Amino acid sequence: MIQTLAFYLFAALVIASGTFVITARNPVHSVLWLILAFFNAAGLMVLVGAEFIAMLVVIVYVGAVAVLFLFVVMMLNIDFAEMRAGFIKNFPLGIAIALVLLAELVMGIGAYRAGILELGSPDGTGATPISMSNIEAFGALFYSKYVFLFEAAGLILLVAMIGAIMLTHRRRPDGARGHQDIGKQVRRNPDEATQMKQPGVGEGVEL
Amino acid sequence: MTEFFQSFGMNYEWAWFVATISGILLIALPLMLAVAMIIYVDRKVWAAINLRRGPNVVGPWGLLQSFADGLKVFLQETIIPSAANKGIFLLAPIITFTVALAAWAVVPFDAGVVLADINVGLLYILAISSLGVYGVVMSGWASNSKYPFYSAMRAAAQMISYEVSIGFILVCVVLFAGTFNLSAIVNEQQGFGLGIINAYVVHPLLFPMWVVFFISSLAETARVPFDLTEAESELVAGYQTEYSSMSFALFWLGEYANILLMCSLNTLLFFGGWLPPLDVDWIPWFDIPGIIWFLGKTFLFFFMFSWVMATVPRYRYDQLMRLGWKVFLPMSLLFVAVISGYLMATGHFEGQA
Numbered sequence: 373m374i375q376t377l378a379f380y381l382f383a384a385l386v387i388a389s390g391t392f393v394i395t396a397r398n399p400v401h402s403v404l405w406l407i408l409a410f411f412n413a414a415g416l417m418v419l420v421g422a423e424f425i426a427m428l429v430v431i432v433y434v435g436a437v438a439v440l441f442l443f444v445v446m447m448l449n450i451d452f453a454e455m456r457a458g459f460i461k462n463f464p465l466g467i468a469i470a471l472v473l474l475a476e477l478v479m480g481i482g483a484y485r486a487g488i489l490e491l492g493s494p495d496g497t498g499a500t501p502i503s504m505s506n507i508e509a510f511g512a513l514f515y516s517k518y519v520f521l522f523e524a525a526g527l528i529l530l531v532a533m534i535g536a537i538m539l540t541h542r543r544r545p546d547g548a549r550g551h552q553d554i555g556k557q558v559r560r561n562p563d564e565a566t567q568m569k570q571p572g573v574g575e576g577v578e579l
Numbered sequence: 580m581t582e583f584f585q586s587f588g589m590n591y592e593w594a595w596f597v598a599t600i601s602g603i604l605l606i607a608l609p610l611m612l613a614v615a616m617i618i619y620v621d622r623k624v625w626a627a628i629n630l631r632r633g634p635n636v637v638g639p640w641g642l643l644q645s646f647a648d649g650l651k652v653f654l655q656e657t658i659i660p661s662a663a664n665k666g667i668f669l670l671a672p673i674i675t676f677t678v679a680l681a682a683w684a685v686v687p688f689d690a691g692v693v694l695a696d697i698n699v700g701l702l703y704i705l706a707i708s709s710l711g712v713y714g715v716v717m718s719g720w721a722s723n724s725k726y727p728f729y730s731a732m733r734a735a736a737q738m739i740s741y742e743v744s745i746g747f748i749l750v751c752v753v754l755f756a757g758t759f760n761l762s763a764i765v766n767e768q769q770g771f772g773l774g775i776i777n778a779y780v781v782h783p784l785l786f787p788m789w790v791v792f793f794i795s796s797l798a799e800t801a802r803v804p805f806d807l808t809e810a811e812s813e814l815v816a817g818y819q820t821e822y823s824s825m826s827f828a829l830f831w832l833g834e835y836a837n838i839l840l841m842c843s844l845n846t847l848l849f850f851g852g853w854l855p856p857l858d859v860d861w862i863p864w865f866d867i868p869g870i871i872w873f874l875g876k877t878f879l880f881f882f883m884f885s886w887v888m889a890t891v892p893r894y895r896y897d898q899l900m901r902l903g904w905k906v907f908l909p910m911s912l913l914f915v916a917v918i919s920g921y922l923m924a925t926g927h928f929e930g931q932a
Contacts (some may be wrong), residue, residue: 374592374595400664400667404667423698424702427702427705428702430706430707430709431705434709435710436709439713439716439739442716443732446716446720446728506699552897552901
């Protein structure tokens, strides 16, 4: 009873907020609706018993990715007239992406109707016992059966991260403004940081 | 509590529903009272360190000061700036407040005294606390004013930065405990140090992590050395500048509820939660209810928060970012590797699945 109510609440909110993402006029409102959609999707994950993934969705997407999204959208000064002008030009591309997504949905429903997917190998190893908690089950699969794929995914992300840092890193010439040497700042004392000057009238101080 | 309501002849679902609602009220209402009193404590401690008297007029020793403040705020007019984005402007303090309360659902006050004893409790707290930034960012943007917007930018960057190192510190604790359930983490700490001390903090590898966690929790809640988001000398009152009346009060309550949450996390993860300090029977420690130990330890951490607030000056923003990304992040990352290596070498995981 409560599960059913919760399911319909979360599902309705996901669909409603998803609709508002594309219909909202203000891009900041769009991002906020998107965040609500993520959050309700996490609620649906909890209902199917995937609480670990639900928490990861909230931590990663809502807590980090969407914050940066919001950050960027808030700081951009978006010209709505210019955006609508591009609508006709981008219309075919949008239709194409929508068709691909529709095909994926149809295939997903077809695969679901064909029966459940057998996880693990035929001899029973790799399949997760029902008694295991989410996190233990993930660990048991990721660090045994799928260890190479898992490590490869981690390595790709690491390379992407280092690449992004290298692309945005600017090497400043030594002593340029903006470079902070915290150690030097902390070591400063009154003797070397201040000077006594006795300027004569109308002469000023040479710095 | 569900069984208690079932004994009145309710069926299971209704009993569960009523039990959960009353559990929420049993946590939220005392928490609001605790927040009111903790604001008073904060001001008193701050005053004592500054050699002042602090609030001492309303009620005996000024104990009712917070309630007088609350009444004043309640009677004020709610002002919404004409250029503000109205919906988001009003939603922001509600989000801050709700999120600050929601995180308390998984905090165990005593053995078994917890609203939701879920097996991803620690991740839930991390997830909910990462939502806290939205209240600040939304209020900053919706106010349509420069100072709140600067404050929102700072808050977003600061909270994301320190959440990263907090995440790694939590991983260190989870490696020792082998679980994400907060009650189980506390139970694992019983007799952890030399067989008698009930605290993770005594371990030489976890002590530096606790220090980093304590400083990060100051930064996460924007307490004093890191209160760049409401630095009054630069940003008026930060993201709260345009707020008045109840919407301001909600920010205020949410902020202190978050601070109490961080204090209780320090207690639960590193200082043995509801357990007495030593695991020995010849002192009748276990006769004292666990909730007293838990609240006492949490209060001790709150005292430390106030102490820091009264003592240290504010960080500069670039120093804050440097501390988060260049000191705490590499350090906690190193400790995750070192602690996993140590636990493997000492055979901590043998016998576990």
